[in-house]
Amino acid sequence: MRIVVTGTKGQLAQSLLACETADISLIAVGRVSMDFEKLQTIAPALASTQPDVIVNAAAYTAVDQAEAEEARAFRINATAAGAVAAAARKLNVPIIHLSTDYVFDGRADKPYRETDATAPLNAYGRSKLAGEKTVATANPDHVILRTSWIYSPFGQNFLKTMLRLGETRDEINVVADQYGCPTAAADIAGAIVAIASMLRAKPDDARLRGTFHLAGSGDTTWAGFAQTVFEEAARRGRKRVNVVPITAAEYPTAAARPDNSRLNCDKLSEVYGLRLPDWRSSAHACVAQLMSGA
Numbered sequence: 609m610r611i612v613v614t615g616t617k618g619q620l621a622q623s624l625l626a627c628e629t630a631d632i633s634l635i636a637v638g639r640v641s642m643d644f645e646k647l648q649t650i651a652p653a654l655a656s657t658q659p660d661v662i663v664n665a666a667a668y669t670a671v672d673q674a675e676a677e678e679a680r681a682f683r684i685n686a687t688a689a690g691a692v693a694a695a696a697r698k699l700n701v702p703i704i705h706l707s708t709d710y711v712f713d714g715r716a717d718k719p720y721r722e723t724d725a726t727a728p729l730n731a732y733g734r735s736k737l738a739g740e741k742t743v744a745t746a747n748p749d750h751v752i753l754r755t756s757w758i759y760s761p762f763g764q765n766f767l768k769t770m771l772r773l774g775e776t777r778d779e780i781n782v783v784a785d786q787y788g789c790p791t792a793a794a795d796i797a798g799a800i801v802a803i804a805s806m807l808r809a810k811p812d813d814a815r816l817r818g819t820f821h822l823a824g825s826g827d828t829t830w831a832g833f834a835q836t837v838f839e840e841a842a843r844r845g846r847k848r849v850n851v852v853p854i855t856a857a858e859y860p861t862a863a864a865r866p867d868n869s870r871l872n873c874d875k876l877s878e879v880y881g882l883r884l885p886d887w888r889s890s891a892h893a894c895v896a897q898l899m900s901g902a
């Protein structure tokens with residue numbers, strides 16, 4: 609099976625490339641041959657890779673910057689995502705597209721299901737929600753995976769920022785009133801490979817198609833996430849760092865974020881038999897990987 613992923617340096621793209629085996633080829637297509645802001649580059653670049661499945665992991669992911677660049681976020685996250693899905697349809701292959709917990713407003717008091725009403729609070733969330741629609745419209749053979757709070761040894765993410773800040777600080781203020789599910793890019797990548805195999809094996813199974821939530825098991829706050837990272841780092845010999853819980857109101861950002869963006873992942877478990885590990889064990893593994901320099 610040839611899985612082609614959009615983007616080369618992204619967290620998820622890098623994690624997918626690490627899943628290559630003798631039976632599964634992973635091919636990353638990046639900006640050199642395909643720029644999401646040049647729509648005409650998308651279909652030829654994807655066709656040349658002869659994919660069995662396309663994973664659209666490339667996106668405009670700068671959540672705060674998107675407030676000032678909403679049109680650009682829409683070009684990349686909605687228009688280009690639709691073009692990737694259309695290219696997949698032309699090649700007669702499924703598309704697995706990544707979306708976000710930020711399609712929800714966070715006012716619910718329990719984890720969100722796929723059928724819950726969407727109401728993004730920020731430009732990034734609006735662009736990703738629009739992308740879900742362009743993808744679904746362009747290719748009925750699609751899986752849209754909404755995930756959340758991605759971290760990995762690659763690129764920029766909260767876990768890496770905490771480890772970096774912890775090198776020079778004894779105390780860090782972290783938001784403690786926003787709840788979500790930290791998710792390891794490596795765990796998403798493993799699930800995507802399994803999903804791709806099942807889509808290929810059952811091309812006519814409608815139950816396997818549609819929108820699914822895919823996030824680390826369990827939930828926490830940003831402060832709880834930071835605390836876990838620092839505890840694991842200390843267990844491995846780093847100095848202790850004190851997490852001071854603050855409110856989101858005390859940490860203003862350009863983009864508003866939902867207070868609750870926990871995702872209920874039961875549908876993925878029921879349909880695909882997949883459930884991601886507890887977020888803590890995967891976070892420990894990521895800290896270990898980063899601290900060992902692997």
Ligand SMILES: NC(=O)c1ccc[n+]([C@@H]2O[C@H](COP(=O)([O-])OP(=O)(O)OC[C@H]3O[C@@H](n4cnc5c(N)ncnc54)[C@H](OP(=O)(O)O)[C@@H]3O)[C@@H](O)[C@H]2O)c1
Pocket residue numbers: 614615616617618619620621638639642643644645664665666667668669684706707708709736755756757758759763764
């Ligand atoms: N990060 C999170 O916490 C989070 C949470 C929920 C959902 N998601 C979604 O999950 C997916 C993967 O996220 P991630 O964290 O892996 O993202 P990431 O690390 O920010 O990587 C984004 C990728 O998109 C590519 N890209 C951006 N603009 C492009 C353009 N104009 N043309 C071509 N490629 C372009 C980048 O290319 P280069 O390699 O050239 O830089 C990079 O490979 C995205 O759909 C994101 O919206 C992320």
